[in-house]
Amino acid sequence: MRYMACVIAIYNAKGGVGKTTTSLNLGAYLAQLGRRVLLIDFDPQGNLSSVLKGDSNLSATIYHGLAGLAQPAAVVRPSRISNYDFIPADNNLAGLLVELVGEPEREYFLRKFVNHLRHLYNYILIDLPPSLSLLTVNGLMAADEVLIPVQAEYYGLEGLSQLLETVALIQTNLNHPIKVAGALITMYDRRERLSRDVEKNLRRYFPHPVFETLIPRAVALAEAPSFGKTILEHDPASPGAQAYRRLAEEIVGKEIQNYPPAANFGNFMLS
Ligand code: ADP
Numbered sequence: 001m002r003y004m005a006c007v008i009a010i011y012n013a014k015g016g017v018g019k020t021t022t023s024l025n026l027g028a029y030l031a032q033l034g035r036r037v038l039l040i041d042f043d044p045q046g047n048l049s050s051v052l053k054g055d056s057n058l059s060a061t062i063y064h065g066l067a068g069l070a071q072p073a074a075v076v077r078p079s080r081i082s083n084y085d086f087i088p089a090d091n092n093l094a095g096l097l098v099e100l101v102g103e104p105e106r107e108y109f110l111r112k113f114v115n116h117l118r119h120l121y122n123y124i125l126i127d128l129p130p131s132l133s134l135l136t137v138n139g140l141m142a143a144d145e146v147l148i149p150v151q152a153e154y155y156g157l158e159g160l161s162q163l164l165e166t167v168a169l170i171q172t173n174l175n176h177p178i179k180v181a182g183a184l185i186t187m188y189d190r191r192e193r194l195s196r197d198v199e200k201n202l203r204r205y206f207p208h209p210v211f212e213t214l215i216p217r218a219v220a221l222a223e224a225p226s227f228g229k230t231i232l233e234h235d236p237a238s239p240g241a242q243a244y245r246r247l248a249e250e251i252v253g254k255e256i257q258n259y260p261p262a263a264n265f266g267n268f269m270l271s
């Protein structure tokens, strides 16, 4: 079976907005909906690697794949959830930045790597670190779309116009037609006026789609990683879990619209 993955980078230059939580749990629910999913940890902190790895130790990481020390397929691991694979990261990834600085085409390393794996999955998600660096540029250059988590809090909207400028620079200076899949409102509390204001302003002024699904501020989402689990494994009935399930359904619901059957013979399946 051949697939042609849709590659989605999860990015916001701010830290602590829910990038890793979204990558981990969106991936789990896309897999539960029957899609083949690969999650690439592209943050040297390796937060999601520690959740998905269980007791196994991680010798080969994304660093080894990018540095040519391991074949792409050799750094992919299965998670406990079926259809859900991941590539771990650790602090070696930070060193790669330094190694890449003098390289020609240094913005394209992850993209070239991902191209070896695209035919095996429906979705490849890339969890990016905060700030703007050669790592995040590599992540955006490897992606077809970027999903932007936005925290429903006081400073949540700050920095968004700069983020869109970054995306525009990727499109024009690096000539890469990345699309904004949408902003995703995270840590939403409907009892708080501030949360509702952030939602209202984002839906009114954000020049790209905003996902219908709101991710609530939910203790279960924050505590699941401490049990080494996705929310699907930890507490699938909780509001946070239900929200990530709905987000996955929202994304799957756009498959036909984004990738018409004429172009891919339905559901990314090529043969
Ligand atoms: P980022 O990857 O953008 O830095 P994280 O996903 O690591 O952000 O989230 C930052 C912190 O907030 C983590 O401790 C995480 O468990 C917690 N968190 C993320 N999303 C939620 C949520 N919806 N409700 C409650 N806590 C959350």
Ligand code: MG
Pocket (backbone or CB within 6 Å): 019, 020, 021, 043, 047, 128, 129
């Ligand atoms: Mg993170």
